[in-house]
Amino acid sequence: MVISSSSAYQLLFCLLVLVFTPFPSHSADPDPLQDFCVADLNATFSVxxxxxxxxxxxxxxxxxxxxxxxxxxxxNIFGIGVTLGNVQTFPGLNTLGISMNRADFATGGVNPPHTHPRATDKTI
Incomplete structure (x- = not known):
């Protein structure tokens, strides 16, 4: 039986897709190994x-x-006051990957462009 070269490439492509499909499911952060990990704010911050x-x-x-x-x-120049609720102000949030902030705007205040690496931003 002779397989055409285009069929061989299609078969190879399908096999590669099947082999590499499970890897994105392992891309998340691992689950914490304990129920809580209160931050020791006096220690050195690491990665x-x-x-x-x-x-x-x-x-x-x-x-x-x-x-x-x-x-x-x-x-201030932007007319915005932000209160941070993160691990530096709330040590019980350590290793949970969450934080919450409160933003207060003065009349005419604006939210300047900014980024959140590895995080999302929801404004209500």
Whole structure:
């Protein structure tokens, strides 16, 4: 049986697609190995974020943040005040990959162009 060269290329292409299809499913960050990892803000920040505090040093204050209930200072060139709710202000968020910010706008305030590497931005 003779296989035409175009059929051979099509077969090779299909096999390559089948071989490489599962790899995108392994592109996500791995699941955390523990239930929580409170950030040790006194330690050095690394590529993976802050190291975990020893469990004996974790307090309830590490899981409470009331900064989003306070207005930001809008007295600047853009007329916007942003209150950050991230791991630096809320250590209990460490390794969860989430944060929340509050933006307060003065009359005529604008949100300047910016980027969020490896993150999304939702404004309501």
């Amino acid at each position: 993976n974020g802050y190291p975990c505090k020893p469990i004996s040093q974790v307090t309830s204050e590490d899981f409470f943040f009331d900064g989003l209930s306070k207005e930001g200072n809008t007295n």
